[in-house]
Amino acid sequence: xxxxxxxxSTLSVQEGDSAVIKCTYSDSxxxxxxxxxxxxGKGPQLIIDIRSNVxxxxxxxxxxxxxxxxxxxxxxxxxxxxxxxxxxxxxASNHNQGGKLIFGQGTELSVKP
Amino acid sequence: NAGVTQTPKFRVLxxxxxxxxxxAQDMNHEYMYWYRQDPGMGLRLIHYSVGEGTxxxxxxxxxxxxxxxxxxxxxxxxESAAPSQTSxxxxxxxxxxxYYNEQFFGPGTRLTVL
Numbered sequence: 001x002x003x004x005x006x007x008x009s010t011l012s013v014q015e016g017d018s019a020v021i022k023c024t025y026s027d028s029x030x031x032x033x034x035x036x037x038x039x040x041g042k043g044p045q046l047i048i049d050i051r052s053n054v055x056x057x058x059x060x061x062x063x064x065x066x067x068x069x070x071x072x073x074x075x076x077x078x079x080x081x082x083x084x085x086x087x088x089x090x091x092a093s094n095h096n097q098g099g100k101l102i103f104g105q106g107t108e109l110s111v112k113p
Numbered sequence: 114n115a116g117v118t119q120t121p122k123f124r125v126l127x128x129x130x131x132x133x134x135x136x137a138q139d140m141n142h143e144y145m146y147w148y149r150q151d152p153g154m155g156l157r158l159i160h161y162s163v164g165e166g167t168x169x170x171x172x173x174x175x176x177x178x179x180x181x182x183x184x185x186x187x188x189x190x191x192e193s194a195a196p197s198q199t200s201x202x203x204x205x206x207x208x209x210x211x212y213y214n215e216q217f218f219g220p221g222t223r224l225t226v227l
Contacts, residue, residue, distance in 0.1 A: 001172070032214050034216075043203050046216070089155055098163050098169060099144050099207055099214055100146065100161055101146075101156075101158065102172070105153060105154060106153075106155050
């Protein structure tokens, strides 16, 4: 089955700096890669996603890149702000298999003012 | 719309007791999921459903059962709780299909088994 590895487990940056979180996956059949943000005491919320037919996607300060050959994808946050502090999860899915997500272990991002 | 709601928010059980967690969604979603979240392990899929009356096993199904009698509800049951089932449980739902993959999560249920 699919396995997703996420690094780093914790990340601390200064406000205004960039943050990068990386994930690798094992199943070449995976074709959908979302990123979720989880704030303390809440459920995860989708912030950006990418499909296997696209190499990069951007939404304001957030971007995701996908390298299918190497089976890895990354989240890039530019101009970080204190409200970006949260736990971020990557996930992989094959939409032909009930849409079930296999999550990475999570990255706790801390943005220091 | 309330989105995805979970009942209860907190629960403490003794080993061997049973309980049912209720998930409800008002978005007319076809697919529903139950995950558990443990420190350092991300979220792991317990069971899921791709439509009313259907259920399927996820990554960690042992010790849990589910039912999807109505489209809007997805129940997770623990027949004989064990301390290893202490966790935060999240329910999620999605429209399903090829292009509607976003899963919407509930606020979670924190379960402690003593």
